[in-house]
Amino acid sequence: MKSIFEVASLICILGKVDGRKRLQKIVYLLQQKGFPFAEDFEYGQFGPYSRELSSEIGVLVENDLIYEETEATMLGDRFKYEPTAALHESLEINSDNVKLHAGEKEMEIITIINKEATNVLEVASSMLFLLKSGHTGERLARKLQEWKPNLQAFVPEARELLSQLGFDSA
Amino acid sequence: MSDGKVFRDPVHDLIAVPDGDQFILELLDTPEMQRLRRIRQLGVSLFTYQGAEHSRFTHSLGVYHCVSRLLDALRLNHQGETALLKTIDEITRPVKAAGLLHDIGHGPFSHALERFTNAKHEKYTSEIIRDDSTEVNKTLQRMGIPPDAVADIINKTYQPSLAVDIISSELDADRMDYLLRDSVMCGVNYGRFDIEWMMHVMHAATVKIGDNEVMKLTADARKGVHAIEQYVMARLYMYEQVYFHKTTRAIEGLLINTLSCAHELLRDKGWTSPQGTHPMVEKFIRGEEGLSLGEYILLDDFAVLSTLAQWARMSPADADQRELAELSRKLVDRSRPFGCIEISANDARRQRELGHWETEIETQMPELNYRWYIDDTDSTYYKGILYNMSEKKEPEEEANTTIFVLEDSEPVRVESASTILEKLSGQRSRHVRVYYDRDCEASFKPLFEKHGIM
Numbered sequence: 001m002k003s004i005f006e007v008a009s010l011i012c013i014l015g016k017v018d019g020r021k022r023l024q025k026i027v028y029l030l031q032q033k034g035f036p037f038a039e040d041f042e043y044g045q046f047g048p049y050s051r052e053l054s055s056e057i058g059v060l061v062e063n064d065l066i067y068e069e070t071e072a073t074m075l076g077d078r079f080k081y082e083p084t085a086a087l088h089e090s091l092e093i094n095s096d097n098v099k100l101h102a103g104e105k106e107m108e109i110i111t112i113i114n115k116e117a118t119n120v121l122e123v124a125s126s127m128l129f130l131l132k133s134g135h136t137g138e139r140l141a142r143k144l145q146e147w148k149p150n151l152q153a154f155v156p157e158a159r160e161l162l163s164q165l166g167f168d169s170a
Numbered sequence: 171m172s173d174g175k176v177f178r179d180p181v182h183d184l185i186a187v188p189d190g191d192q193f194i195l196e197l198l199d200t201p202e203m204q205r206l207r208r209i210r211q212l213g214v215s216l217f218t219y220q221g222a223e224h225s226r227f228t229h230s231l232g233v234y235h236c237v238s239r240l241l242d243a244l245r246l247n248h249q250g251e252t253a254l255l256k257t258i259d260e261i262t263r264p265v266k267a268a269g270l271l272h273d274i275g276h277g278p279f280s281h282a283l284e285r286f287t288n289a290k291h292e293k294y295t296s297e298i299i300r301d302d303s304t305e306v307n308k309t310l311q312r313m314g315i316p317p318d319a320v321a322d323i324i325n326k327t328y329q330p331s332l333a334v335d336i337i338s339s340e341l342d343a344d345r346m347d348y349l350l351r352d353s354v355m356c357g358v359n360y361g362r363f364d365i366e367w368m369m370h371v372m373h374a375a376t377v378k379i380g381d382n383e384v385m386k387l388t389a390d391a392r393k394g395v396h397a398i399e400q401y402v403m404a405r406l407y408m409y410e411q412v413y414f415h416k417t418t419r420a421i422e423g424l425l426i427n428t429l430s431c432a433h434e435l436l437r438d439k440g441w442t443s444p445q446g447t448h449p450m451v452e453k454f455i456r457g458e459e460g461l462s463l464g465e466y467i468l469l470d471d472f473a474v475l476s477t478l479a480q481w482a483r484m485s486p487a488d489a490d491q492r493e494l495a496e497l498s499r500k501l502v503d504r505s506r507p508f509g510c511i512e513i514s515a516n517d518a519r520r521q522r523e524l525g526h527w528e529t530e531i532e533t534q535m536p537e538l539n540y541r542w543y544i545d546d547t548d549s550t551y552y553k554g555i556l557y558n559m560s561e562k563k564e565p566e567e568e569a570n571t572t573i574f575v576l577e578d579s580e581p582v583r584v585e586s587a588s589t590i591l592e593k594l595s596g597q598r599s600r601h602v603r604v605y606y607d608r609d610c611e612a613s614f615k616p617l618f619e620k621h622g623i624m
């Protein structure tokens with residue numbers, strides 16, 4: 001449970017999270033912006049993915065700290081999350097242990113990320129992961145084409161998001 | 171010209187490197203690869219299992235062997251499928267190199283030492299392969315294997331993803347070797363599984379997951395489901411018996427505390443380390459500046475252990491330095507491993523109390539800071555050892571954490587083909603343990619009792 005309090009706190013700030021994939025991408029992008037999330041991310045078919053984060057979400061649900069709702073979609077199940085009253089209470093009790101402080105600057109970054117569609121977050125986080133593992137220019141474009149042929153339409157929005165967040169995605 | 175080479179191996183009997191794999195022999199001879207002989211595969215496990223002396227070098231050679239066998243099995247099981255065979259031929263050399271090099275960036279006791287730097291071993295693995303100053307990179311280039319392709323396979327950013335799956339997936343060559351090797355070397359038979367039959371039933375298949383089509387390693391369900399069950403159970407047993415053995419985790423906790431104590435002395439208290447302290451170990455523990463690649467590859471288990479042995483012999487007047495000497499001595503001499511209290515993962519009350527205990531002990535007894543340790547298996551590297559049998563997965567989790575098998579050529583989750591694995595669905599295995607120095611038990615006891623932990 002590397003940063004379970006921070007994940008819990010983020011869910012409180014977001015209010016509602018529409019899908020685990022969405023939460024994975026938001027946490028990855030925030031981590032890259034220097035937010036205190038300590039989870040390890042690996043590259044997967046849908047971009048950066050953390051088993052630890054997945055496990056932390058499970059623990060929060062098991063302890064009734066977040067409410068989970070399942071939605072069956074054409075593309076498989078999607079899980080939506082909302083904080084419970086117990087989570088607010090628990091964060092208050094453990095406020096000394098929460099490293100995520102949502103000041104004005106932090107809230108601005110969270111808002112920029114959270115207003116984007118999940119597909120844009122998937123492409124942006126994938127792009128950033130590839131950039132950080134040494135793929136730039138043509139090589140980056142080729143990798144994105146290989147990995148995300150069905151999401152190419154979201155590349156310009158993803159680049160714009162990365163630029164707003166201060167990352168160079170050239 | 172070489173005629174190839176055969177290595178004797180305690181797990182696979184003979185590992186043959188044929189003539190066509192000359193690049194493997196040349197990679198084995200690089201100093202970066204030879205360094206892995208000085209890094210134990212299981213870190214401090216040898217303090218619990220006296221046979222666990224095997225190195226990352228032997229494991230890496232074993233992974234190369236498993237990769238070769240997997241590729242041969244796929245060729246055999248997909249005879250006549252021209253497009254797939256062409257793909258297999260194209261990935262063969264880079265994926266074999268990736269199998270051998272996948273752990274090349276591992277540091278000594280890596281999970282413990284990585285706490286003092288932001289750099290993970292994966293970063294160093296990538297750098298050693300890509301940086302044109304290393305012998306590994308030069309060898310790959312000389313042998314016509316693109317270093318970027320090898321690094322991409324290890325970083326899981328390579329397409330076709332079948333190459334990635336062979337090195338790192340739920341059915342990968344890495345796990346196949348380390349489960350068998352660790353179980354043989356530790357003398358724990360639970361970790362064994364029928365690798366011969368596993369190889370016999372392996373297939374590649376395109377699986378539709380969400381809106382993606384993913385080429386994955388799979389197995390024939392009718393022939394192979396029992397071998398897969400045995401393999402999944404082997405992972406569970408090795409996790410419980412070896413990787414999360416309570417004594418091993420106690421010693422890893424002591425190692426982390428010892429290094430944390432040294433970190434505080436070096437960084438915050440202006441300590442000048444004694445002669446015999448390995449300069450790279452000191453720089454790494456200090457953690458203020460990253461090590462260059464050249465410096466990093468000078469680190470190994472021997473450097474860390476010889477440094478700790480040196481510190482164990484100190485007899486300073488200063489109390490903080492005496493604490494470091496005592497911790498080092500306890501570790502080097504394996505003197506009375508920390509006591510352990512197990513907190514059930516389902517016991518929310520005791521877990522909450524543990525949080526309060528932690529806060530109180532930190533504030534009320536700072537002098538005992540390095541004499542206790544909380545270990546949560548959900549926060550550690552080995553968690554990926556367990557197969558995620560949750561029934562509730564989004565497509566992303568299906569793609570990253572599911573074993574698929576083929577039923578009438580259709581890929582399905584292994585749980586739907588196996589009664590045993592279906593029964594285990596939804597089970598989670600987690601250990602929360604508090605470790606404490608038994609020499610200080612009298613100091614810890616009142617707070618343990620106050621919070622109902624003991």
